[in-house]
Every structure is written in structure tokens, then in C-alpha cells.
Amino acid sequence: MIGQLLEVRGIRHVALIDAQGGIVKSAGSGADITVAQAGRAIVASLKAALGGGEWQDLLLAVEDGPVLLTPHGDQVLLTAFDDVASLGRIRFAVRRLLG
Numbered sequence: 001m002i003g004q005l006l007e008v009r010g011i012r013h014v015a016l017i018d019a020q021g022g023i024v025k026s027a028g029s030g031a032d033i034t035v036a037q038a039g040r041a042i043v044a045s046l047k048a049a050l051g052g053g054e055w056q057d058l059l060l061a062v063e064d065g066p067v068l069l070t071p072h073g074d075q076v077l078l079t080a081f082d083d084v085a086s087l088g089r090i091r092f093a094v095r096r097l098l099g
Contacts, residue, residue: 003027010086039069
């Protein structure tokens with residue numbers, strides 16, 4: 001399922017991560033998944049400060065390149081890609097995959 005995201009130009013690594021930080025599925029190589037737990041903490045903090053609400057995705061600029069975190073139930077899809085200029089294409093592909 002998530003492996004097909006690697007066909008999108010610019011995507012280097014994808015991983016579906018459970019609520020405990022474990023990898024459910026992954027494809028590609030070279031991404032640090034610990035950023036997903038940090039992203040969850042950021043989202044929780046923002047939700048508390050803003051009084052709740054749901055989040056759609058979170059873009060993080062890290063040393064190895066941008067990482068998009070997208071919620072999928074109680075899991076998070078981590079998508080590592082090459083350039084922030086590709087963000088629109090990446091978001092479209094992720095949303096199409098997650099339906």
C-alpha cells in the first residue's frame with residue numbers, strides 16, 4: 001500500500017507509525033522515524049493551546065530534508081522527501097492514498 005508512494009517523484013521514504021512509535025509498514029530508506037513522536041508532541045501541545053480540534057498534517061524541516069506527518073486513525077504516516085517545493089505533489093499523493 002504505502003510502497004506506491006515511492007513512485008511519486010521526490011519521495012525517499014514512507015513509514016506508517018503506530019501510537020507507541022513502532023513501525024507498522026515502511027518503504028524506502030534513510031528517514032529517522034523518531035521525528036514522528038516529536039511531531040505528535042508538537043501537535044498535542046498546539047491542540048491544548050488552541051482548545052482542541054483535529055490536525056491535517058504537519059511539515060517539519062529537518063537536516064535530511066522535509067518530512068510530512070499525516071494522521072491516519074491513531075497512526076501517523078511519515079513521508080520524507082527531497083524538496084519543500086514538492087509539497088503540493090506530495091500532499092496530493094498522500095491524501096489520494098489514505099482516501
